[in-house]
Amino acid sequence: LASGMFSSLKEKIGEVLLPGDEFVFESEDTIFLTDNVKPERPVCGPGLRQSGNRLVVSKSGVLRHKPPHTFWMDSQQWRYVPAKAETVIGIVTSKSGDIFKVDVGGSEQASLSYLAFEGATKRNRPNVQVGDLVFAQFTVANKDMEPELVCIDGSGRANGMGVFGGGGLLLKVSLGLVRRLLAPQSDIRSDLEQLFPCELVVGMNGRIWVRASTIQQTLIISNLLQSCDTLTAPQRREQFRKLQKGGL
Amino acid sequence: MKETPLSNCERDFLLRAIEEKKRLDGRQTYDYRKLKITFGTDYGCCFVDLGQTRVMAQVSCELVAPKENRPTEGILFFNIELSPMASPSFEQGRQSELSVKLNRQLERCLRNSKCIDTESLCVVSGEKVWQVRVDVHTLNNDGNLMDAASVAAITALCHFRRPDVAIQGEEVTVFSPEERDPIPLSVYHMPISVSFAFFQQGTFLLVDPCEREERVMDGLLMIAMNKHREICSIQSSGGIMLLKDQVMRCSKIASVKVSEITELISQALLNDKAARKAGGKCGFAESMPQDRITALKMDQTDVEMTNVSQTGSGVILQGDEAPPPTVPSPVVPVPGVGQVGQGLQSWGLEEEEEDDDDEEEESSGDDQVEEVTQIKLSEKDKKEAVVEISDSEEEEVEVDKLN
Numbered sequence: 107l108a109s110g111m112f113s114s115l116k117e118k119i120g121e122v123l124l125p126g127d128e129f130v131f132e133s134e135d136t137i138f139l140t141d142n143v144k145p146e147r148p149v150c151g152p153g154l155r156q157s158g159n160r161l162v163v164s165k166s167g168v169l170r171h172k173p174p175h176t177f178w179m180d181s182q183q184w185r186y187v188p189a190k191a192e193t194v195i196g197i198v199t200s201k202s203g204d205i206f207k208v209d210v211g212g213s214e215q216a217s218l219s220y221l222a223f224e225g226a227t228k229r230n231r232p233n234v235q236v237g238d239l240v241f242a243q244f245t246v247a248n249k250d251m252e253p254e255l256v257c258i259d260g261s262g263r264a265n266g267m268g269v270f271g272g273g274g275l276l277l278k279v280s281l282g283l284v285r286r287l288l289a290p291q292s293d294i295r296s297d298l299e300q301l302f303p304c305e306l307v308v309g310m311n312g313r314i315w316v317r318a319s320t321i322q323q324t325l326i327i328s329n330l331l332q333s334c335d336t337l338t339a340p341q342r343r344e345q346f347r348k349l350q351k352g353g354l
Numbered sequence: 355m356k357e358t359p360l361s362n363c364e365r366d367f368l369l370r371a372i373e374e375k376k377r378l379d380g381r382q383t384y385d386y387r388k389l390k391i392t393f394g395t396d397y398g399c400c401f402v403d404l405g406q407t408r409v410m411a412q413v414s415c416e417l418v419a420p421k422e423n424r425p426t427e428g429i430l431f432f433n434i435e436l437s438p439m440a441s442p443s444f445e446q447g448r449q450s451e452l453s454v455k456l457n458r459q460l461e462r463c464l465r466n467s468k469c470i471d472t473e474s475l476c477v478v479s480g481e482k483v484w485q486v487r488v489d490v491h492t493l494n495n496d497g498n499l500m501d502a503a504s505v506a507a508i509t510a511l512c513h514f515r516r517p518d519v520a521i522q523g524e525e526v527t528v529f530s531p532e533e534r535d536p537i538p539l540s541v542y543h544m545p546i547s548v549s550f551a552f553f554q555q556g557t558f559l560l561v562d563p564c565e566r567e568e569r570v571m572d573g574l575l576m577i578a579m580n581k582h583r584e585i586c587s588i589q590s591s592g593g594i595m596l597l598k599d600q601v602m603r604c605s606k607i608a609s610v611k612v613s614e615i616t617e618l619i620s621q622a623l624l625n626d627k628a629a630r631k632a633g634g635k636c637g638f639a640e641s642m643p644q645d646r647i648t649a650l651k652m653d654q655t656d657v658e659m660t661n662v663s664q665t666g667s668g669v670i671l672q673g674d675e676a677p678p679p680t681v682p683s684p685v686v687p688v689p690g691v692g693q694v695g696q697g698l699q700s701w702g703l704e705e706e707e708e709d710d711d712d713e714e715e716e717s718s719g720d721d722q723v724e725e726v727t728q729i730k731l732s733e734k735d736k737k738e739a740v741v742e743i744s745d746s747e748e749e750e751v752e753v754d755k756l757n
Contacts, residue, residue, distance in 0.1 A: 197359050239361050272366065274367065275364065276361055321370060
């Protein structure tokens with residue numbers, strides 16, 4: 107029965123859908139003898155909207171599925187919209203009193219309190235200047251309020267977040283590429299690992315920070331990443347192979 | 355909207371890379387980005403792509419009264435619009451500093467160099483002269499708007515044709531483009547501007563800076579030159595101290611670049627002229643390359659076809675008129691004269707658009723629902739206006755076949 111509810115959706119996994127495509131779930135008329143069984147509702151991710159028993163596609167893209175019942179649309183976009191618990195790379199634009207104003211690429215600048223760093227107290231302020239890069243996550247991000255960032259996780263530890271050191275180059279890429287880089291089994295990441303050692307910080311707002319041992323290598327990686335947006339998988343592997351053969 | 359601020363790490367990285375003679379996109383110090391010139395369908399419309407920087411220039415003209423102190427000269431008017439399309443920091447309608455600077459530089463480069471013969475723009479001395487107006491719109495800003503704008507402006511001026519004018523005694527006739535071919539402006543020479551960006555107090559220089567390089571530069575030197583090695587205008591901004599030999603070196607580099615660019619412009623103008631003469635398609639739509647993002651592409655996607663045959667037969671059943679014969683029936687406009695076949699114009703106004711669809715779709719199968727619906731529509735109309743002359747029995751036979 108459960109699979110019957112989502113069968114129309116499951117057929118379309120991996121297919122291109124357009125805004126306006128609808129899926130209707132028939133309401134169950136039968137009464138269950140055991141009241142423990144709850145009707146399963148699909149969990150809608152970005153690009154899908156639910157109203158009653160209808161599911162409507164609101165963004166064009168490919169339908170993806172994660173068992174048991176999570177569905178979302180995988181689409182291409184450049185502009186970032188802040189969302190809670192996403193880690194982003196921000197640029198500090200001003201320091202005023204107790205908070206920093208950070209530009210994350212959204213419509214508004216986010217605020218970051220100076221106490222939201224690991225080991226920061228009123229006496230021990232973090233060493234953050236205007237123009238520095240910070241890696242932080244959103245605690246508040248909705249369309250009605252100003253977004254807020256913190257550089258610590260729930261238990262007070264930095265967990266990889268905080269101010270960046272010197273060196274390295276910042277690039278802007280599409281959000282789809284960023285998600286592909288951060289996926290658990292990422293082809294692009296494994297291809298990159300075989301090239302040469304480098305440090306990579308990936309922010310969900312489409313910003314990537316790269317640092318390799320020489321400037322030339324950093325430039326190569328940054329150009330590669332920016333072109334990955336428009337290359338298919340075989341073309342990308344061809345490019346990587348040419349680089350490895352060409353040597354550095 | 356404010357622009358994304360430049361972070362310290364980007365600035366440091368760019369300056370260090372320039373010290374090692376490395377640029378972001380792998381160019382050499384004196385290399386220009388790829389310059390592409392295309393023309394629109396109108397005379398005087400020109401698009402210039404300098405890497406990702408894109409500008410459009412449009413030239414137009416009208417007859418006006420001349421200036422008081424120059425009664426025998428035409429008027430040239432230049433305008434650069436910084437459109438919000440080009441960059442989030444450009445605001446529509448507001449005269450920003452950059453916009454004033456670009457306008458001033460373009461005027462100096464083109465007007466003061468006297469590259470266009472303004473005397474030839476005079477129609478009636480003291481009363482009517484041509485006012486030629488060049489509007490440059492910036493479509494995308496990736497650095498070095500000035501060079502792109504100057505190339506676009508001079509190319510558009512060379513491409514432009516003004517209406518022909520005939521003067522007979524007191525009478526002045528302005529011919530429309532249909533009556534007489536419009537004539538080109540008389541351009542003496544083509545001034546092109548070349549920009550040099552300086553870093554670290556004048557120690558390092560780069561030609562054709564891109565947007566990020568422009569943000570970290572100390573100062574900018576703009577040299578406008580033509581291919582005969584005549585300098586039309588020099589402008590230095592940013593307040594850097596330049597040595598004499600640096601300026602001489604820059605002017606030598608500029609002369610090399612200008613001759614290359616002038617060659618490119620002449621080639622583009624020739625190609626466009628040949629294309630127009632051959633009657634081939636020309637214009638913006640034809641020259642746009644197809645940029646496709648292929649990251650999420652699928653080579654094949656299935657189209658929903660499960661219910662097509664049922665819907666198709668349902669639609670056909672709904673139509674209660676018999677479908678027309680596949681052979682269009684002859685029409686007799688005058689007794690003794692018969693017309694058969696395509697290109698018939700006398701079936702009535704509402705059918706003229708559907709005629710073409712009808713001819714093609716009747717022979718194709720009924721695979722797609724849309725085609726069936728279109729056949730149904732045109733079938734209905736056709737039934738009323740078709741003049742059936744032939745008295746053979748072939749039509750009835752064909753009707754049965756389609757059903």
